Amino acid sequence: MHGLFRWSGKWWPGIIPLVIFWAIAAWTSTEPLEADLAQRSVAALKDTVLDKRRISVAGRDVTLAADAFSADGRQSAVASVEAVPGVRLVNDETRLVPEAKPFVWSAERDVVRVTLSGSSPLPASKGRLMEAARANLGGVEVVDRMNLSRGAPPRFDDAALLLLDQVGKLKDGKITLSDTSVTLSGMARELGGREAIAAALKNLPEGYSVAANDIKAPPYIFQAYKDPVAVTLTLTGNVPDGNAHAALVAAAGRKFFREKVVDNLKESIGAPSGFAAAVVPALGALSRLSTGTLVVTDREVTLSGDALYENAASQIRAGLGKDFPPRWQFKPEISVKPPAAPVDATVCQQLFTELLGKARIRFEPGKADIVADSAGLLDRLIETALRCPTANIEISGHTDSDGDEGANQALSERRAQAVADYLVKAGLPANRFSAVGYGSTQPIAGNDNDQGKAQNRRIDFVVK
Amino acid sequence: MAYLTTFYWGWLVGSVLLGFAMGWISVVQRGKGVSRKLRWWLSALVAALVAAAFGRVVPGRFGYWLDLGLIMFALYLCGCAVGSWLRDWVVSRSAPSA
Numbered sequence: 001m002h003g004l005f006r007w008s009g010k011w012w013p014g015i016i017p018l019v020i021f022w023a024i025a026a027w028t029s030t031e032p033l034e035a036d037l038a039q040r041s042v043a044a045l046k047d048t049v050l051d052k053r054r055i056s057v058a059g060r061d062v063t064l065a066a067d068a069f070s071a072d073g074r075q076s077a078v079a080s081v082e083a084v085p086g087v088r089l090v091n092d093e094t095r096l097v098p099e100a101k102p103f104v105w106s107a108e109r110d111v112v113r114v115t116l117s118g119s120s121p122l123p124a125s126k127g128r129l130m131e132a133a134r135a136n137l138g139g140v141e142v143v144d145r146m147n148l149s150r151g152a153p154p155r156f157d158d159a160a161l162l163l164l165d166q167v168g169k170l171k172d173g174k175i176t177l178s179d180t181s182v183t184l185s186g187m188a189r190e191l192g193g194r195e196a197i198a199a200a201l202k203n204l205p206e207g208y209s210v211a212a213n214d215i216k217a218p219p220y221i222f223q224a225y226k227d228p229v230a231v232t233l234t235l236t237g238n239v240p241d242g243n244a245h246a247a248l249v250a251a252a253g254r255k256f257f258r259e260k261v262v263d264n265l266k267e268s269i270g271a272p273s274g275f276a277a278a279v280v281p282a283l284g285a286l287s288r289l290s291t292g293t294l295v296v297t298d299r300e301v302t303l304s305g306d307a308l309y310e311n312a313a314s315q316i317r318a319g320l321g322k323d324f325p326p327r328w329q330f331k332p333e334i335s336v337k338p339p340a341a342p343v344d345a346t347v348c349q350q351l352f353t354e355l356l357g358k359a360r361i362r363f364e365p366g367k368a369d370i371v372a373d374s375a376g377l378l379d380r381l382i383e384t385a386l387r388c389p390t391a392n393i394e395i396s397g398h399t400d401s402d403g404d405e406g407a408n409q410a411l412s413e414r415r416a417q418a419v420a421d422y423l424v425k426a427g428l429p430a431n432r433f434s435a436v437g438y439g440s441t442q443p444i445a446g447n448d449n450d451q452g453k454a455q456n457r458r459i460d461f462v463v464k
Numbered sequence: 465m466a467y468l469t470t471f472y473w474g475w476l477v478g479s480v481l482l483g484f485a486m487g488w489i490s491v492v493q494r495g496k497g498v499s500r501k502l503r504w505w506l507s508a509l510v511a512a513l514v515a516a517a518f519g520r521v522v523p524g525r526f527g528y529w530l531d532l533g534l535i536m537f538a539l540y541l542c543g544c545a546v547g548s549w550l551r552d553w554v555v556s557r558s559a560p561s562a
Contacts, residue, residue, distance in 0.1 A: 007490045007548040009497020014486030018540050025475040026529045059528025085467035089520055
């Protein structure tokens with residue numbers, strides 16, 4: 001041991017090459033060592049949730065800067081890096097992400113994009129929300145303006161994902177989640193969308209509630225277009241249900257005796273109350289026009305087109321709104337078709353026969369009250385009568401053979417007179433018309449079946 | 465330490481070999497060694513550096529270089545001790561009669 005002490009006094013010359021070794025080792029190993037430690041530190045933080053993570057290594061000292069989402073997460077991140085072999089010191093520059101109070105998240109939709117903003121609790125949540133937005137809103141640009149904050153209510157992700165699903169049902173609007181309270185505004189994309197959203201909100205996670213749901217339904221639109229060239233009536237838009245749909249198409253079939261009904265209606269919920277009660281008379285008014293369009297938007301009915309004669313235009317303008325349920329509005333835009341060229345009596349008779357061959361003037365059963373469905377036909381008969389102003393016309397009423405002949409005779413007379421009165425009321429001179437009842441004496445078909453009887457119950461126009 | 469050893473073991477082996485060679489030579493070398501007083505000063509310096517290293521007071525790269533230097537120096541000393549002892553053993557065996 002004494003020798004070792006004695007010899008050690010002569011070991012110093014080796015220090016010089018040792019220092020050279022040391023200098024070379026330091027020169028060559030520092031950067032690879034730092035890169036290796038940085039890599040190992042990143043790997044050690046793989047399972048730790050951090051935001052804005054930055055790792056820098058000087059020698060064997062690691063500086064860790066990051067935003068942590070909890071105090072535990074922060075400590076665990078530092079401990080993970082400290083445990084990396086070779087790390088000497090960890091300079092902890094981590095901080096907790098700011099706490100949002102209240103924790104507000106929102107999704108706003110406009111025409112071209114959906115913007116997600118407010119706070120999100122974790123990067124994974126944020127990613128999941130963005131992914132869900134892109135998947136649900138196919139093709140719409142999704143803008144991420146979310147920042148990360150602490151203080152999210154429990155089950156935030158579930159609630160936000162459900163709300164994001166509802167954004168897909170909006171045309172435009174905003175859904176805001178403030179802590180556990182949901183506020184919705186905007187307009188639904190489709191009819192029924194508002195109701196669908198309201199139903200979906202019932203599935204919000206426990207503890208969440210809807211503070212305000214101001215989602216508006218899109219306008220409930222029904223349209224009918226009478227095309228005189230194609231001789232069609234095209235129905236488009238919405239009807240409340242199957243029954244209303246069938247009733248509306250049937251009413252159109254009765255009122256439009258010449259036109260083929262093209263049914264493009266779609267059954268959608270959300271119709272304003274009194275929909276059928278307003279649309280059916282409006283269709284009756286459209287049937288009186290030469291050409292025209294009926295547009296029903298929510299509770300507003302707009303009828304535009306050409307009436308066949310002046311009085312018809314006045315009647316439609318003044319009369320239709322009265323038939324509507326309360327709070328419905330009528331906007332008539334009715335003009336009058338230019339009068340058709342006059343024709344002689346023979347042509348007039350042909351035109352009457354042609355019209356009455358296609359449809360019959362209909363009355364309430366057993367009565368002389370003309371049903372509203374015949375208004376279109378009567379307008380055309382009046383228009384024809386106006387084309388032969390010098391011709392006198394016999395309006396002859398006929399019945400089938402059912403019942404007492406005397407009663408049939410009286411009914412046929414009253415019905416013929418009702419038609420004559422209708423024509424006079426429309427502005428035609430009373431002296432041109434004579435109302436005659438023939439009872440069941442002039443059948444045109446057998447009275448032994450319903451079809452034949454229906455043909456025999458008729459009003460004929462005979463030009464004298 | 466195990467990590468550092470695997471990282472630059474070549475330089476550590478070099479230090480040991482250098483120390484071994486120096487120790488081997490020092491046994492038979494004529495001439496004056498380091499004075500006792502200077503030796504104490506050097507020991508105090510090394511002790512201070514070791515304390516600084518363990519206390520982790522030198523930051524960053526300088527801290528790493530200090531650690532590296534001290535490890536290399538320690539191994540150098542170990543090499544020196546083994547070299548000197550072995551040389552002394554060889555010398556004493558080859559001249560038993562003296």
